[in-house]
Amino acid sequence: MSYLKFDKNLMINLEQSLPKEMLRTNKSGAYHCTTIVGCNTRKQHGLLVIPIPEMDDKAHVLLSSLDETVIQHGAPFNLGLHQYGEGVFSPNGHKYIRQFDCESVPTVTYRVGGVILTKEKVFISHENRILIKYTLVEAHSPTKLQFRPFLAFRNANDLCVQNGAINTATNPVKNGISTCLYAGYPNLFMQFSKQPEWVADGHWYNGVEYYKDRDRGIPYKEDLWVPGYFELPISKGESIIFSASTFEADPDTFIETYENELTSRTCRTSFYNCLKNSAKQFYLKNKSGMYIMAGYPWYNVRARDELMALPGCTLAIDHKEDFELIMETFLNALSHLLNDGIKDRTIGEIDLPDIPLWTIWAIQQYRRATSSRECREKYGENVRYIVEAIRNGKVNNLQLDQNGLLTSNGIDSPVTWLSASINGRPIIPRTGYILEFNALWYNALRFLISLYDGDAASVDYVDEINGLAEKVKESFVATFLNDYGYLYDYVNGTYTDLEVRPNMAIAIGMEYSPLDRRQRKKVLDLITRELLTPKGLRSLSPKSYAYRPVYVGDPIQREYAVHQGPARPWLFGFYADAYFKVFGVSGVGFIERMLIGYEDEMTEGCIGSLSELYDGNPPYTGRGAVSTAKNVGEILRTLKNVKELNKLQTLETEESK
Incomplete structure (x- = not known):
């Protein structure tokens, strides 16, 4: 039985x-996203949404949706679903749905x-192409299928309105047509595995609404162009494949592909x-290298998000080579920034002050998945270089104080997550002091000390860094640990921020923390009670x-709320790390129980994934x-840590017998 399966009773209840929602990507920046009933509820939803580097590198919706119609005895039954007003849906094709199954592919x-x-x-990997396979499982009389494509040709964050500037022309290609509504866009090729009849019958469909955008207080109505429809017969037991892409494909290869x-x-x-499936959807590979997208449907590559996600989305699913490829791309970009001041075109926000620090944390997770020797050989010099760049003031807006702590100016613009x-x-x-x-x-x-400890050529350097680390430890405790037993969120001169925030979990969840076990436990207890x-x-x-x-609420209301209470699953990864540091293997049971809350989300929101x-x-x-x-990534990393601790506990139990 499928893990992600929804029956008729749920599907017909809008x-x-x-x-x-459901999401599929091509691992090169293009995606397909909609609801499980096929009704788009966000402007970013679409059947074929692609980046167009020649325009702006943003995502663009080419094919918004495809309405299917079953025709028997001359009677049409439209399977599409669109919202045209609050509570107004047409043509209500969801009433014909009997089941949705997403074990392998959305069905x-x-x-x-x-x-x-x-x-x-199926979204084809590394191609701007989606394939849809239709199979007539049962039919007692001759059956035809009609397909009406709803076209947008717009930025995924904009909306389309009826206009006279569109190019309504369609051009025949093998088993289909191509069209391009506006200059600058690529052609959209729509083809079938067998020859259809194309009927040119262009109309605007006005007033399509996206209730998710309405609820967010942003524009939510648009007009979509339908240039006509395809029609073709289908026999019982026959499968027909529809292809939408930015290039002409060979219909004879559709089944094999x-x-x-x-x-x-x-x-x-x-x-x-x-x-694991969701993690691989974030991969982005192009001619510049390999990356991890921050999220869908409206984020690109962001440095901090990529580094936080990297260990879980690669090492935790046994994709070590992908970690190495993504880290190689990232380290090259970071080197260009630190040496030449050149910001990477693909990796956003790489110039934020904490990015080098998160880079070292990500590399540290590589050591946990491999060994100190392998990590030192592959990344030791990178870690050393980054530490020295920080010490020498080469990192933008990050200064080393005499007490060993780092300072950053976040008054004029945000510098943290x-x-x-x-x-x-x-x-x-x-x-x-953040x-x-x-x-x-x-x-x-x-971590740097641990990599080079025992290296005869680095004895003096290790001693030097050890002295700095001791100074940092002393200053950290004196600066951040308050009389109430928890940690100030930031300290600026005589101002100490007393708000209880989850950055404490990051501090006590590090492999090396300035706090001792008793201090960690006190902070952990407060996080457990309040956060x-x-x-x-x-x-x-x-x-x-x-x-x-x-x-x-509206954008301003949401901006005020976003960091003032809502919870984030990625922070649980650091909480779990801290919990294991305090309680060891005896803490596994509690963390496993808490993970149930994330498993519940697999059938909510974007099925099989986690919301922001x-x-x-x-x-x-x-x-x-x-x-x-x-x-x-962080929930995957926690699952891996739990699995390893369970193995350790089993070994300890067997040895004690």
Whole structure:
């Protein structure tokens, strides 16, 4: 039985089915995203959404959707579904759905009278092409299928309105047509595995609505162009494949291409397999290198997100080579920045001050997956170079103070992951000594020492770095640990920020922490009481007057709320690390129970993945980007750590017998 399977009762209930979304990507920046009933509810939804480097490197919706119609005895039964007003849906094709199954590929089963039709969708890896396979499982009389393509040709964050500037021409190609609505866009090729009849019948479909955008307080209505329809007969037991792409394909290869793509799929038959499948959706490979996308449907590559996600999305799923390829691309970009001041075109926000620190943390996870020797041989000089770049003031907006701590100016613009801002000004102006920056710094120094400890040629250098690390440890405790037993979020001169925030979890979750076990436990207890939820750590304690647990409202309201209470799953990875540091293998049971909260999300939101954030209060509804790399990565990393500790516990039990 499939892990991700929804029956007729749920599918025909739009209140239950519309909030559930699905995502497939080509691992090169293009994607297909919609709801499980095929009704687009966001402007970023679409059947074929691709980046266009020649224009702006942003995602663009070419093919918004494809309406299928079953024709028997001259009677049409339209399987499409669009929203045209609040509570107004047409043509209500969801009422024919009998089942949705997403174990291997998204598969919808329709029943129209005596007709049973299945629809399976596959996005082809590293090609701007989606294939949809239609199979007529049952039919008692001659059957035809019609297909109406809804075209957008727009930026995924914009909306289309009826206009006279579109190019309505279509050109015949083998088993289909090509079209391009506006100059600068690539041609869209729509083809079938067998010859269809094309009927040119151009119309605007006005007033298509996206309720998710309406709820976000942003424009939500658009007009879509339908240039006509395809029609072709289908026999019982026959399969027909539809292809939408930015190049003309050979219809004779559709079946082989479809079957080959299936062999690379991770069947989503468990919590782990769902996350593994999701992790690989974030991969981005192009001529410049290999990357991890921050999330879908509206993020590109962002340096901090990539580094946070990297260990979980590669090493935790046994993709060591992918870690090495992505890290190689990243280190080259970081080197260009530190040496020449050149910012990478693909990796956004690489010039933020904490990026070198997160780079070392990601490399540290590589050692945990391999060995100190292998890590030193591959990345030792990179770690050493980054530490020296920080010590010598080569990192933008990151200064080493005489007390060994790092300072950064976050008053004018955000410098940390708490990056909410209005008109460019940070809502939370974290500046001066920033908690996680200095926890990462101490951890980086200790990690560097551990890599070169015992190396005869590095004895003096190790002693030098050890002296600096001791100074950092002493200053860290004196600066951040307060009389209440927890850690200030940031300290700027005489100002100490008393808000209880989850950056404490990062500080105590490091492999090397400036705090001793007793101090860690005290901080951990406070985090557990005030910040821990089944969906991650709250970004602010509910005891704070500024607490806003729900990420809703217009853009400004959401910007004020985003870091003032909603929970984030990625922070649970550091909480689990800290928990294991304090309790060892005896803490596995508790962490396993907490992971159930994330497993529950596999059938909610974007099925098989994790949303960007969750409300800080029950029922902890998912919000923001539907699928987020650092959330998926950190839960995968935690699952791997739990598995390893369970093995250790089993070995200890057997040895004690």
